Amino acid sequence: MNNDCTQWKDALPEAALGDRPTADLERHLAQCSACAANLATLRARRERLDALLPLAVRGPGPSAGFHGRIMNAAELAGRRSRTAWPVWGLAAAAVLLIVLGGGPVLRWFSTRTSPDAELATATRLANWRAPSDALLNTPGRDIFSVTPRLGESYPQFQTDKEKQK
Amino acid sequence: MARMETEERGASFDERVARNQRRVFQIAYGVLGNPADAEEVAQDAFLQAYRRFPSLREAESFRAWVNRIAFRLALNRRRGQRRQLARETNWRATERIETIDGATHAETSLLVDRLRNEIEGLPKKLRLVLQLSIVEEMDAADVSAVLGIPAGTVRSRLHTARKLLLEAMQ
Numbered sequence: 001m002n003n004d005c006t007q008w009k010d011a012l013p014e015a016a017l018g019d020r021p022t023a024d025l026e027r028h029l030a031q032c033s034a035c036a037a038n039l040a041t042l043r044a045r046r047e048r049l050d051a052l053l054p055l056a057v058r059g060p061g062p063s064a065g066f067h068g069r070i071m072n073a074a075e076l077a078g079r080r081s082r083t084a085w086p087v088w089g090l091a092a093a094a095v096l097l098i099v100l101g102g103g104p105v106l107r108w109f110s111t112r113t114s115p116d117a118e119l120a121t122a123t124r125l126a127n128w129r130a131p132s133d134a135l136l137n138t139p140g141r142d143i144f145s146v147t148p149r150l151g152e153s154y155p156q157f158q159t160d161k162e163k164q165k
Numbered sequence: 166m167a168r169m170e171t172e173e174r175g176a177s178f179d180e181r182v183a184r185n186q187r188r189v190f191q192i193a194y195g196v197l198g199n200p201a202d203a204e205e206v207a208q209d210a211f212l213q214a215y216r217r218f219p220s221l222r223e224a225e226s227f228r229a230w231v232n233r234i235a236f237r238l239a240l241n242r243r244r245g246q247r248r249q250l251a252r253e254t255n256w257r258a259t260e261r262i263e264t265i266d267g268a269t270h271a272e273t274s275l276l277v278d279r280l281r282n283e284i285e286g287l288p289k290k291l292r293l294v295l296q297l298s299i300v301e302e303m304d305a306a307d308v309s310a311v312l313g314i315p316a317g318t319v320r321s322r323l324h325t326a327r328k329l330l331l332e333a334m335q
Contacts, residue, residue, distance in 0.1 A: 013328050046331055049280070053330075055273070056280045057299040059194035062186055062204055070182050070208050074215040 016042035195296035196239035
């Protein structure tokens with residue numbers, strides 16, 4: 001390679017990769033055996049590279065049962081989604097029933113009583129009397145109707161009735 | 166009625182898997198470099214495609230979609246693997262390597278290993294284009310669809326990647 005050859009240094013790999021050599025490069029290659037040999041070496045290396053690249057990148061290919069495994073997994077996924085729908089559907093329907101129909105249903109249940117029970121309830125209501133004051137009148141009741149003054153406490157405190165005594 | 170529909174769907178999907186499985190596997194393998202991982206990723210991609218199958222009835226849309234999803238899943242897995250520092254051994258997974266031009270098996274294996282290291286050393290944008298372009302049945306348009314870059318960019322990056330490898334494989 002002489003000084004003239006250095007200007008073709010970048011063009012040689014391009015030519016080896018398949019680019020058509022320019023007319024100037026072809027003229028140079030016709031005259032320069034070193035560059036022609038260099039190009040031949042690069043082309044041989046490129047051929048080898050092209051043969052090795054698929055081995056390096058593509059790999060051995062999927063295994064024998066690969067297709068079957070995918071189909072099984074797809075079928076399983078499909079079955080899951082089919083069985084999931086009724087379950088979710090039933091759950092949603094139950095929630096809807098509770099939200100929308102729960103009130104009237106509960107009311108219906110609560111009002112559904114026999115005539116005898118209704119009569120007994122009515123009688124109980126008719127005979128009901130409010131508790132008399134006597135029942136409410138408990139010892140010490142007066143103490144809670146007044147408020148002790150500052151410095152006094154409930155144990156020392158005397159109600160008006162006690163004062164009168 | 167629903168059962169017939171499911172069976173029909175299964176039959177169409179079966180046919181799509183048969184047509185695309187090799188390429189999808191290779192896309193994943195190109196990124197991961199390990200057959201077992203590549204199969205898992207390819208299977209995940211097909212399962213996702215199965216769930217969306219009603220909108221992927223067209224053969225072309227199925228093909229483009231499954232290519233893209235396999236590539237993304239593989240990239241995600243690779244990121245995870247990197248974190249686990251498991252990558253180094255993956256490339257050396259046991260596999261059958263055919264001999265080239267009468268070279269011995271051992272010699273070819275060494276060359277392939279060396280080439281894989283060189284590919285790993287390429288800038289990411291060049292490496293991904295190269296890995297996808299080498300996959301069978303993937304032209305520049307397919308690669309551009311997967312990566313979301315113009316087909317012209319795919320071609321120029323592929324050329325640069327091959328040139329760098331040619332210089333490296335002296």
